Amino acid sequence: MDHGPVSDWSKDKASKFKTRIGIWMFMLYTIIYLGFILICTLDPALMASDIGGSNLAIIYGFGLIIFALMLAFVYNAICTAAEEELNDPEDFKTGEEE
Amino acid sequence: MYETSLGAIGVFVGFVLFVLWISYHFARQTKGSKGYFAAGGNIHWSINGIAFAGDYLSAASFLGICGMIATVGYDGFLYSIGYLAGWIVALFVIAEPMKRLGRFTFTDALDSKFNSKGIQLTSAISTLVVSIFYLIPQMVGAGTLVEPLLGLPHHVGVILVGTIVIIIVATAGMASTTYVQFMKGGLLIIFSISVVLITLYNGLSTHPKPNRNEPPITLKTLAATVGQDGKPVPADAAYTLIGTQEPSAGLVFAKLSNADKQGWWHLTVDENKNPIFTEAYWVTTLAVPVQDSKGASVSILYNGIPKTDSKPLQSGFIQKLIYRGESVDEIRNLSIAEFLATIKNSTIVRFLNKSFTDGSDKVMVYYQKPTSGKELLTPGVKFKVDQAKGAKLMDKLNFASLMMALFFGTAALPHILIRYYTVPTPAAARKSTIVAIAAIGLFYVLTLFMGLGAMVNGVVDLTDNNMSAPLLAKSFGITLFAIISAIAFATVLGTVSGLIVAASGAVAHDLMDRFFNMKLTDKGKVFSGKVAAIAVGCLAMFFGIIFKGMNVSYLVGWAFSVAASANLPAIVMMLFWKGTTKRGIAASIVVGIISSVGMILLSPEMYERYGMTRSAAPIGLDNPGIVSIPLSFIVLVIISLITKPEKAVAIEAR
Numbered sequence: 001m002d003h004g005p006v007s008d009w010s011k012d013k014a015s016k017f018k019t020r021i022g023i024w025m026f027m028l029y030t031i032i033y034l035g036f037i038l039i040c041t042l043d044p045a046l047m048a049s050d051i052g053g054s055n056l057a058i059i060y061g062f063g064l065i066i067f068a069l070m071l072a073f074v075y076n077a078i079c080t081a082a083e084e085e086l087n088d089p090e091d092f093k094t095g096e097e098e
Numbered sequence: 099m100y101e102t103s104l105g106a107i108g109v110f111v112g113f114v115l116f117v118l119w120i121s122y123h124f125a126r127q128t129k130g131s132k133g134y135f136a137a138g139g140n141i142h143w144s145i146n147g148i149a150f151a152g153d154y155l156s157a158a159s160f161l162g163i164c165g166m167i168a169t170v171g172y173d174g175f176l177y178s179i180g181y182l183a184g185w186i187v188a189l190f191v192i193a194e195p196m197k198r199l200g201r202f203t204f205t206d207a208l209d210s211k212f213n214s215k216g217i218q219l220t221s222a223i224s225t226l227v228v229s230i231f232y233l234i235p236q237m238v239g240a241g242t243l244v245e246p247l248l249g250l251p252h253h254v255g256v257i258l259v260g261t262i263v264i265i266i267v268a269t270a271g272m273a274s275t276t277y278v279q280f281m282k283g284g285l286l287i288i289f290s291i292s293v294v295l296i297t298l299y300n301g302l303s304t305h306p307k308p309n310r311n312e313p314p315i316t317l318k319t320l321a322a323t324v325g326q327d328g329k330p331v332p333a334d335a336a337y338t339l340i341g342t343q344e345p346s347a348g349l350v351f352a353k354l355s356n357a358d359k360q361g362w363w364h365l366t367v368d369e370n371k372n373p374i375f376t377e378a379y380w381v382t383t384l385a386v387p388v389q390d391s392k393g394a395s396v397s398i399l400y401n402g403i404p405k406t407d408s409k410p411l412q413s414g415f416i417q418k419l420i421y422r423g424e425s426v427d428e429i430r431n432l433s434i435a436e437f438l439a440t441i442k443n444s445t446i447v448r449f450l451n452k453s454f455t456d457g458s459d460k461v462m463v464y465y466q467k468p469t470s471g472k473e474l475l476t477p478g479v480k481f482k483v484d485q486a487k488g489a490k491l492m493d494k495l496n497f498a499s500l501m502m503a504l505f506f507g508t509a510a511l512p513h514i515l516i517r518y519y520t521v522p523t524p525a526a527a528r529k530s531t532i533v534a535i536a537a538i539g540l541f542y543v544l545t546l547f548m549g550l551g552a553m554v555n556g557v558v559d560l561t562d563n564n565m566s567a568p569l570l571a572k573s574f575g576i577t578l579f580a581i582i583s584a585i586a587f588a589t590v591l592g593t594v595s596g597l598i599v600a601a602s603g604a605v606a607h608d609l610m611d612r613f614f615n616m617k618l619t620d621k622g623k624v625f626s627g628k629v630a631a632i633a634v635g636c637l638a639m640f641f642g643i644i645f646k647g648m649n650v651s652y653l654v655g656w657a658f659s660v661a662a663s664a665n666l667p668a669i670v671m672m673l674f675w676k677g678t679t680k681r682g683i684a685a686s687i688v689v690g691i692i693s694s695v696g697m698i699l700l701s702p703e704m705y706e707r708y709g710m711t712r713s714a715a716p717i718g719l720d721n722p723g724i725v726s727i728p729l730s731f732i733v734l735v736i737i738s739l740i741t742k743p744e745k746a747v748a749i750e751a752r
Contacts (some may be wrong), residue, residue, distance in 0.1 A: 012524060015194070022190035023674075029186045030505075036179070037501050040477045041494040044484045048476040053439030057172055057476045061179050065539045068186050072532040075190065083525060 014082035021078055025071050032067065036060055106247050106580035113584045114262060117591065120277050124270035131623045134271035135202040135603050136519040141276055143526040147533020149276045150517055152283030154181075154508075154534070155541055156232070156593035157239035157564075158654040160286065160586055163542075164570075165563035167549020168414065169448060171474030173481050174549055178542035180501050184508025185538060187666075189531045192509045195673050196518040197527035203603040204515040205612075208668055208683060215613055216684035222608035224664040224687050225512040227695075229601040230637070231657040232513070233594060237642025240590040242564065247583045253643045259587075260639035263594045267602065267631040271624075272520055275595040282592035285585050287537055290544045293567070293582065296574050297551035298437055301430035302444070304419050306556040308412040308573055315415055315556040317447075317466065320354075322365065322373040330365050330373060337375075343461075345454040351378070351463050353456075360402065364465035378465040379411045379449070379560055385458035412569065414558040417468050418445040434547070441550055442471040448553065449560050464560040474553075492718040500655070503723035507658030510665035513593075513600040594638065598631050605630035655721070656698055663726035664690030671734050682738030690730035697722035 012018075039046050039060070047057040128134055141149070159181065166174030200207035205221040237256050244255025266274050305314035321333035331339060332354060340353040340360060350365040352375060363375040379401060387397040390404035400408035420443040421429045421436075432440065445468050453462040469479070478484045481500075482493035508514065518527045552558055552566035557573050559565050568586055572579035606626035611618050618626060667690065668683045698704060702712035703720040719725065 012198075015198075015524075018194065022194075026186060026190035029183070029190075033183050033186075033501075033505060037498050040176075040501075041483050041498055044476065044478050045486070048472060053435055053442070055442065055472070055475055058438060061172075061175060062543065064179050065182050065543060068182060069535055069539050071186070072189055072535045076528060076532050079525070079528060 012083065013086040014079065017082050017086070018079045021075065021082075025075055029068065029071060033064060036064060103247075103576050103580055105576055106583050109580040109584040110247060110587060113588060116281075117262065117278055117588075118265060120281075121266045121269040121274040124273040124277065128270040128273045130620050131202070131607075131627070133273060134624045134627055135516075135599070135607060137272040137276050139519060140522050141520040143521055143530040144533055145276070145280050146517060146521050146526070146530035148283040148537055149279040149520075150283070150514070150530060150534035151287065151537035151541065152279030152281070152592040153513060153517060153596040154538060154593075155283065155286055155589065156654070157236050157243075157586070157590050159541070159545070160290075160567060160589050161239060161243075161564040162654070163545045164549045164552065164567035165558075165565070166480070167546060168552035168558045168566040169563045170480040171469075171550070171553070172477055173479050175546050176477060176481070176501070177504065178545050180504025181508065182535070182539050182542050183505050185531065185535045187506060188509035188514070189528065189535065191673070192515070192669060193518060193527045193531045194524035196515055196669075197521065197524040200515075200519055202516070202519055202607050203600070204512055204665070204669070205604070205608040207515075208672055209612075209680075211672070212680035212683070214680035214684065217680055217687075218608050218613040220684045220687040220691075221665070221668070222604040222613065224660070224691055225604035225608070226601055227691060228512055228657045228661045228664075229597045229604070229634075230641070231653045231660065232511075233597050233601075233634075233638045234641045234645055235653050236590050236594050236597070237638050238645050239564070240587070240594075241642055241646060242562070243568075243583065243586055243590065246565065247587065252646045256639050256642035256646075259590055259594065260635050260642065263591055263598060263638075264632055264635035266591070266595045267598045267635070268628045271602075271627065271631075272516070272599050275592075275599050276517075276520055278588075278595055279592040282585070282588040283537060286589060287541050287544075289571075289578075289582055289585055290541060290548060290567075292578070293571050293574070294544050294547040294551070296578075297547055297555075297570065298432050298434065299430065300555075300574070301428065301432050302416055302419055302421075302437070302440055302554060303428040304416050305427070306415050306554065306573075308556040308569070310573065310575060315413055317377040317413075319368075319377070320363070320375040322375050324373070330375070332375060343454045343456065345452045349452060351452075351454075351465070362461065362463045364463070376466045378463050379413065380464065381411070381462045381561060382456075383460040383462075411464065411560040412557055413447075413449060413464075413560060414553050415447055415556050416441075416444050416554050417447045420444045437547065437550075438475070440471075441554065442475050444471045445469070446471055446474060446554055448474075449558075451560070474550075495718075495724060496720050499719060499721035499724035502727065503655070503659045503662045503721055506662035506666050506723070506727060510661040510669065511657070512604070512661070512665070513596040516600050516603060517596075598634050598638070601634040602627045602631040605634070652703070656695075659694045659698065659721060659723050659726065660691060662723055663694040663730050664688075667727065667730040667734050671731070671738075675735075675738075677738050677742065678734065679738040679741045679743070681741040682734045682736075685737040686730045686734035689733040690726060693726040693729050694722045697726060 049056045051059050163174055163177050196207050199210040208221050209217045240259035241252035241255040244250050307314045322330045325331040336356055338355045340355050343351045352363045352365050354363050362378045362380045364378050368374045382399040384397045387395045390396045390406045396404040396406055398405040400411055419426050421440050447466050447468050449464040450467045451462055451464045481497045482489040483497050521527050521530055548567045552570040555573055557569040568582045571582035610616050610626050664687045667686050671678045697717055700717045701720045702715040705715040
């Protein structure tokens with residue numbers, strides 16, 4: 001019974017490395033997200049603290065969105081570099097080829 | 099009632115024709131199950147990324163979050179933060195392995211090591227449960243949107259959306275769905291940016307106009323004295339007190355008469371603690387209907403006028419506008435930082451509501467609640483988190499549980515997961531997730547400005563805050579309203595299409611082909627998928643009609659909780675724990691569904707909906723994630739350890 005991947009691509013030798021990096025970055029973000037929830041629940045008054053013209057709630061909230069994007073770009077750069085370094089360019093498909 | 103705009107109808111019809119053309123175009127190219135369920139697996143990652151945004155940014159995001167921010171401020175933005183954070187789990191943990199292990203559905207990936215009937219059945223059921231929970235609010239939203247946009251009744255709107263979506267999905271499956279979602283995602287972001295830029299340019303005013311050519315909002319305040327009988331008396335002799343109502347302790351409404359007009363006012367105190375009456379809005383549900391100007395029978399009155407003859411009840415404005423430390427009436431052309439800082443330092447009038455019985459009629463009064471911008475830009479207006487304001491441990495757990503479900507739910511939503519099979523490689527899956535994060539993150543930042551813009555520009559419909567973002571656009575001009583409304587409609591089409599493809603895959607691929615082993619040919623599988631899509635589409639229309647008028651946005655929250663509890667533990671453990679067994683996965687999915695749905699059904703929020711008191715609920719939590727997600731993990735580990743293959747046990751024993 002065929003229920004395997006719809007596309008064929010060669011074995012990605014960077015796969016394990018990418019998984020490890022992914023887990024670390026996930027844990028880093030989770031800690032920062034957890035910090036946000038903890039401040040909201042344990043010391044909500046802290047969220048009202050002024051930071052410039054804004055407050056901690058706005059800065060932390062926007063920060064979580066912007067930090068997610070930054071981490072995503074860094075992760076992609078690391079993964080792409082690892083894929084290029086560890087794989088044979090002749091065999092490895094990235095999805096850019098048409 | 100909203101006036102129907104010809105421009106809106108034109109944009110809407112043009113949009114629908116374009117969507118149908120896309121479906122026709124791809125129907126000719128889509129051949130076989132690979133084409134139908136995975137768009138051939140050759141969508142470029144950049145297109146897939148925007149399509150992710152089109153798939154994910156449902157009516158709950160565009161209409162629901164903006165509406166919530168417009169009424170409770172920052173607490174609505176917490177949803178934006180949680181929904182976006184969930185993509186981190188998708189990117190770092192799920193994206194590449196999902197692509198590597200699956201073919202058409204996430205059941206494929208989950209079952210890739212096991213080929214287990216239990217996994218096929220349970221995860222297909224989970225896909226259907228989550229998809230149906232998600233579909234209902236989208237369909238109800240479609241009906242709600244079409245009413246003001248095209249002047250059509252609710253059920254016609256639902257049938258219209260259902261029919262268009264069935265055409266999209268049944269013609270070219272994931273291929274047409276992808277391009278509809280791509281177009282919708284792109285348009286939503288571009289026009290949301292436009293709305294925010296105009297909001298910032300127009301700035302802030304203490305007398306906003308909900309519609310360009312109409313006078314600004316003005317609500318009166320009357321000084322009050324206490325009469326000899328102890329009752330409040332308006333200082334202005336033109337007004338006479340008819341009666342008072344105190345629906346809850348300390349909350350007093352007064353019915354005042356002025357000439358031949360009667361209206362409800364809120365009896366409160368000013369800054370100096372002197373009693374005052376503030377003008378309110380009210381909706382009356384009559385025991386005996388009256389006739390409107392066209393002779394139709396109407397039982398709902400807005401401010402004493404038949405609903406069909408009245409304008410919608412729109413309001414919300416800045417009472418004290420403080421710009422750079424000075425009190426001003428108006429300030430234009432603000433930067434993002436100035437906009438937020440000005441709102442933070444100002445006082446905003448939002449509206450709370452309370453209902454009571456007046457004779458044989460039911461009255462809902464929407465009364466002014468001046469709130470400091472500082473309070474509105476910190477958590478706590480909607481969610482009880484502050485002990486100083488009476489928050490208890492259970493309230494805090496509820497909040498943490500919601501944020502947990504949003505974080506872990508995204509990467510477990512079946513209609514999101516199937517989009518990993520439309521790209522050619524795991525690397526493309528990763529890149530498309532990053533494009534999705536950028537697009538969705540940008541949109542969620544915009545929600546704060548659209549929501550706050552609606553809150554202070556007098557556009558919030560007090561009876562239904564879901565229309566806040568389109569109504570903000572309407573205050574800038576009818577053309578932008580027409581486009582934004584058509585996009586809001588497209589928002590429903592895009593998400594519903596994705597959900598129906600996911601449900602169709604679960605039925606045709608997971609259940610018929612794999613679980614029941616019906617040995618379908620490739621053509622047979624596509625045919626089954628199309629029949630399943632039509633069936634699920636009809637079911638969605640049915641639910642959309644019977645749930646009319648109910649606020650069912652909480653079902654999206656359910657979908658996140660169920661997905662996070664049923665699917666995520668199974669996916670994560672299958673990927674990262676070698677000891678995971680097929681029985682462990684199946685058990686964790688079953689326990690995840692039952693515990694999350696069961697806890698929701700027994701929650702205080704549901705008890706209120708059943709007509710009972712919150713305290714009668716056996717479970718104190720409204721959001722089950724904080725219990726059901728860990729429980730599902732624990733069950734998976736225990737069952738996996740118990741059902742560990744004998745060979746593995748024997749090796750360990752040595």
